[in-house]
Amino acid sequence: MKIIISNSSKEPIYEQITNQIKASILSGELKEGAAIPSMRKLAKDLQVSVITTKRAYEELEKAGFIYSIVGKGSFVAEQNLEVMREKKLKAIEEQLSAVIMNSKEIGLSLDDLQQLLKILYEE
The missing domain is CATH 1.10.10.10 (Winged helix-like DNA-binding domain superfamily/Winged helix DNA-binding domain)
Incomplete structure (x- = not known):
């Protein structure tokens, strides 16, 4: 570790x-x-x-x-990986909702947002 x-x-x-x-x-x-x-x-x-x-x-x-x-x-400890995955997925959804709201506030288009996400994801 x-x-x-x-x-x-x-x-x-x-x-x-x-x-x-x-x-x-x-x-x-x-x-x-x-x-x-x-x-x-x-x-x-x-x-x-x-x-x-x-x-x-x-x-x-x-x-x-x-x-x-x-x-x-x-x-x-023994993990219920499906429950853990769901918790993580929910957290990601909440964070993405905040990103979408911020993007709309500054007039960022969906295409620009997707391009930015793709760039960051691939780093």
């Missing part, structure tokens, strides 16, 4: 960790039952505070992505 922390990002470090682990789980890179590094090991590897990794793991546990066993570590 590879996690890259950006110090120039406006996103808090714990959220960067959380989002990257979620992405690894959703993509199938991390499989159900797979062990993830301990909070201490991850903190040392990323050169961040253990408090930061603890918060990231707590967020992941709350969202149902991982579970922890005292003395054994943290593991990837």
Whole structure:
């Protein structure tokens, strides 16, 4: 599992960790039952505070992505991938609705918007 922390990002470090682990789980890179590094090991590897990794793991546990066993570590939880996909799809729809509204406000045509989306998608 590879996690890259950006110090120039406006996103808090714990959220960067959380989002990257979620992405690894959703993509199938991390499989159900797979062990993830301990909070201490991850903190040392990323050169961040253990408090930061603890918060990231707590967020992941709350969202149902991982579970922890005292003395054994943290593991990837069983996922209902269809439910996860639906949640992601709903978020994309909401974001696209906002983009469409903003595009209409500035008079951007559908063709221009599609072209812009295509360019960004292919990057």
